[in-house]
Amino acid sequence: MTTPLIPLRKECPPGACDCQREALLEDPHADLRILRLTKEEEKRLLERIETIASYPELMRVGQRLEEQLGVQIRIAPGPNEVRTVRGFQIELSQRPGLCRKTRQSVPAAIRKCLDRHPEIAFAILNAHDLFAGQ
Known part of the structure; x- marks a missing residue:
């Protein structure tokens, strides 16, 4: 196996993650x-x-x-009323190689951003037609 020129993410401790990094590295056609x-x-x-x-x-x-x-990010209002940024569903697309911690930390960072800038939260709601006609 040749060493890649681009640094790759180090493997997670055994049992700590479900990223399937090894299976991804073994597949010659994997992204x-x-x-x-x-x-x-x-x-x-x-x-x-x-x-x-x-x-x-x-x-x-x-x-x-x-x-x-x-990786795709999906940000949408939750099924219930959106009163705080916790009411948004923020998800990263599930794919092999994406660490569990990353899937948690990116939505948390987006929520921090929405806390600091409520106008972004309103724009997300508007993009989903929740404020249409008002």
Whole structure:
């Protein structure tokens, strides 16, 4: 096996994650983009997400995640009333190689961003036609 030129995310401790990293590395046709998100890069990503100041900027970051890592972010109002940012469903698409901690930390960073900038939360609600006609 040849050593990749791009640093890949280190493996999680056994039993601590369900990322299926080994199966992804064994598949010669697998999309390894998600493994480029090292812990250092993940920290930079989380800091970047927390400093987002507008809805279009949030959408651009989501688009870049999809382009560069193959991960989709879904942000939608929950099935019940949205009174706080906890009422939003924020999910990363499930895919092999995506660490469990990352699937938890990215939505948490988005919630921090929404706490700091409620106008982004209102824009998300508006994008889902919850404020249409008002």
